[in-house]
Amino acid sequence: xxxxxxxxxxxxxxxRAAIIDATVESxxxxxxxxxSLQRIATEVGxxxxxxxxxxxxxxxxxxxxxxxxxxxxxxxxxxxxxTERRPLIADMWRRIVTVNAKRPALVHMFSTLSAEALDxxxxxxxxxxxxxxxxVSNAMNINWCVPDGVNVEHVLQAGFSMMDGLQxxxxxxxxxxxxxxxxxxxxxLMPLPMWDGYR
Amino acid sequence: xxxxxxxxxxxxxxxRAAIIDATVESxxxxxxxxxSLQRIATEVGxxxxxxxxxxxxxxxxxxxxxxxxxxxxxxxxxxxxxTERRPLIADMWRRIVTVNAKRPALVHMFSTLSAEALDxxxxxxxxxxxxxxxxVSNAMNINWCVPDGVNVEHVLQAGFSMMDGLQxxxxxxxxxxxxxxxxxxxxxLMPLPMWDGYR
DNA sequence: GTCTATAGTCGGATAGAC
DNA sequence: GTCTATCCGACTATAGAC
Numbered sequence: 365x366x367x368x369x370x371x372x373x374x375x376x377x378x379x380r381a382a383i384i385d386a387t388v389e390s391x392x393x394x395x396x397x398x399x400s401l402q403r404i405a406t407e408v409g410x411x412x413x414x415x416x417x418x419x420x421x422x423x424x425x426x427x428x429x430x431x432x433x434x435x436x437x438x439x440x441x442x443x444x445x446x447t448e449r450r451p452l453i454a455d456m457w458r459r460i461v462t463v464n465a466k467r468p469a470l471v472h473m474f475s476t477l478s479a480e481a482l483d484x485x486x487x488x489x490x491x492x493x494x495x496x497x498x499x500v501s502n503a504m505n506i507n508w509c510v511p512d513g514v515n516v517e518h519v520l521q522a523g524f525s526m527m528d529g530l531q532x533x534x535x536x537x538x539x540x541x542x543x544x545x546x547x548x549x550x551x552x553l554m555p556l557p558m559w560d561g562y563r
Numbered sequence: 564x565x566x567x568x569x570x571x572x573x574x575x576x577x578x579r580a581a582i583i584d585a586t587v588e589s590x591x592x593x594x595x596x597x598x599s600l601q602r603i604a605t606e607v608g609x610x611x612x613x614x615x616x617x618x619x620x621x622x623x624x625x626x627x628x629x630x631x632x633x634x635x636x637x638x639x640x641x642x643x644x645x646t647e648r649r650p651l652i653a654d655m656w657r658r659i660v661t662v663n664a665k666r667p668a669l670v671h672m673f674s675t676l677s678a679e680a681l682d683x684x685x686x687x688x689x690x691x692x693x694x695x696x697x698x699v700s701n702a703m704n705i706n707w708c709v710p711d712g713v714n715v716e717h718v719l720q721a722g723f724s725m726m727d728g729l730q731x732x733x734x735x736x737x738x739x740x741x742x743x744x745x746x747x748x749x750x751x752l753m754p755l756p757m758w759d760g761y762r
Numbered sequence: 763g764t765c766t767a768t769a770g771t772c773g774g775a776t777a778g779a780c
Numbered sequence: 781g782t783c784t785a786t787c788c789g790a791c792t793a794t795a796g797a798c
Contacts, residue, residue, distance in 0.1 A: 376763090393682040397597030400791060412792075414764050422792070472681060479678035482671060482734045483592040493735055515750065522725060522751035525732060529724030535681045536692055551714070552721035558754060575781085599773065611774075613782050621774065765798075773790065780783075 380428075382408040383418055387429050392472035395480045396426060396488065423487050430491055434470055437463050442502050450509045453516075454554055454563030457523060457546070464531065465542040472535050478528070499524055511562050523553055579627075581607040582617055586628050591671035594679045595625060595687065622686050629690055633669055636662050641701050649708045652715075653753055653762035656722060656745070663730065664741040671734050677727070698723055710761050722752055 386407035390399040401422060405415045419425045441459045445451045464471050481488040500520050508516055526549055534542045554563045585606035589598040600611045600621060607614070618624045640658045644650045663670050680687040699719050707715055725748055733741045753762045 379763095393684070394596055395594050395679055397593055398679075401793090402791075411765065413766085413794085416793070417763065475681065476678045478731065479675045480594055480597075482674065482731065485592070496732060496735060514754075515747075518747045519751050521732075521744075522729075522748045525728030525748065526721060526725040528728030528731060529726065530721075530728075532677065532681065532727060533695060533720075533724060536695060545720075548714075548717045549721045549724065552718050553751065555713075555754065555757060558757060578781090600775090601772075609781095610783065612776085612784080615775070616781065763798105765796100767795085767797100769792105769794080771791075771793105774788095776787080777785085778783100779785100780781105 379408065379410075380418060383415060383425075384429055384432060387425050388433075388469050388473045391426075391429065392469060392476050395476050396486070397480065399425075401425075426487055429473065430488060434474060435495070442506075445506055451506050452563055453503075453508050453510065453519060453523065454550060454559075456503070457527065457550070460527070461543055461546040468535060471531050475528075475532055475535060509562060511558055519553075526553060578607065578609075579617060582614060582624075583628055583631060586624050587632075587668050587672045590625075590628065591668060591675050594675050595685070596679065598624075600624075625686055628672065629687060633673055634694070641705075644705055650705050651762055652702075652707050652709065652718060652722070653749060653758075655702070656726065656749070659726070660742055660745040667734060670730050674727075674731055674734060708761060710757055718752070725752060 383404060386404045387399070390403055390407070394403075399422075401412045401415050404425065405412045408415070419428055438460060441456060441463070445456050448455075477488055478492050480486055481492040483489060500517065503520050504517060510516060510519070527546070530545055530549055531542070534540055534545055550563065582603060585603045586598070589602055589606070593602075600614050603624065604611050604614045614624075618627055637659060640655060640662070644655055647654075676687055677691050679685055680691045682688060699716070702719050703716060709715060709718070726745070729744055729748055730741070733739055733744055749762065
């Protein structure tokens, strides 16, 4: 085959990928309001006009990174849990932590945007509100295997809250291992002997 | 007394208070980078130059709101715990929650700035890094009354993380009661019967 | 598809009048 | 103590050349 392109529109896809990478980093560091098209353009070696050709507008940047990424892997984890014979909440969280530990830039962006988007007028407010609601409501559709007497919804709310807060701590101090930090949290969240055999 | 001023420099203090209020709200909604001096000026009925007369620079705004407020009440709570005969971690958290439930604007600002300041180059990065570290290390100096076998440091890390995450959830959806939300979290964080008599 | 050029607005900060 | 005026730079977005 003389075709050196493994797939069509590869150059355009590369540009998009570069724009996504630069945007994830900048939204993480500076937030949506703090990020300028010029910064993204400089990072990927284009002019502002060049970037706008790809994303249409600044809000287009936001749609790009919110729609293209993050939740895909997490949703896969949830889907996998449904098919388990004996689904454990601790398993779900450990898998999420394992995935997130490998993508600090993405976690950084989501942490920053999540706080910025508390304001109802933020362009990503609804996205984060829906997301937060669905994380728990999706998880509530699984027939979790838990010790007698525990309130599953409360555990989920508490655990997701804890993970959000822990990720902030993880990102603030370099050199820490999220997996280890979560293991300590898990001991608190699902203490033995109460959760013995359930995690 | 013909002096209608109850204390000197009252007008200046009022201006400062108005600037603080407007800044807390704007930093919460838009973050530090997203806030303009013009916005603060309009809010308090001054021009940009007028605001700068009081705060010197945009970073002066930041110092003003970080130094003037938030941690004071929380530190008071910690100081009070030291003197208790039988200090309970759950008590500390309930008191913090009670205080924060009454000042959503301040909690909003701290949540937003805390995420924005993950970036080491953010002007408030060190402030938040120190603050986060000291919250746990201050608490570790108290002789907490806990059930046998619990790791106090892990509980503190987990609990503070959970509270940070919970406050984001609280602020995102209006009409919720932080105290109630925390009570549910407490049941998870310090489950009965293990923590019976310790909370 | 990417550029230059430009429009038009808004940013922080300073100088100096009152 | 607060204003007006002004500087200079950065911003988003558009138009049009190539």
